[in-house]
Amino acid sequence: MGPVWKLVSGKHQCDRCGREVERVPAVGRVVDFVFRPEEVYCWECYDYIKPLVDTVAPVSDDPYQPVTRPAIP
Numbered sequence: 001m002g003p004v005w006k007l008v009s010g011k012h013q014c015d016r017c018g019r020e021v022e023r024v025p026a027v028g029r030v031v032d033f034v035f036r037p038e039e040v041y042c043w044e045c046y047d048y049i050k051p052l053v054d055t056v057a058p059v060s061d062d063p064y065q066p067v068t069r070p071a072i073p
């Protein structure tokens with residue numbers, strides 16, 4: 001499952017501008033049906049970052065990525 005956005009309550013520090021914000025969007029993953037936020041943003045930064053979410057959370061769930069370089073040269 002890819003990264004998802006969710007509203008998080010409580011006080012958080014925006015990961016982009018450092019502002020302290022409450023009840024803001026966070027991007028993260030659902031692990032065992034529990035949302036684990038990875039990055040939290042204020043609404044201003046959320047608007048800015050939303051179209052770029054793939055570059056914000058580029059972690060792939062596929063553990064079998066093709067090897068592009070041999071481990072031993």
Ligand SMILES: [Zn+2]
Nearest residue numbers: 014017042045
């Ligand atoms: Zn911000």
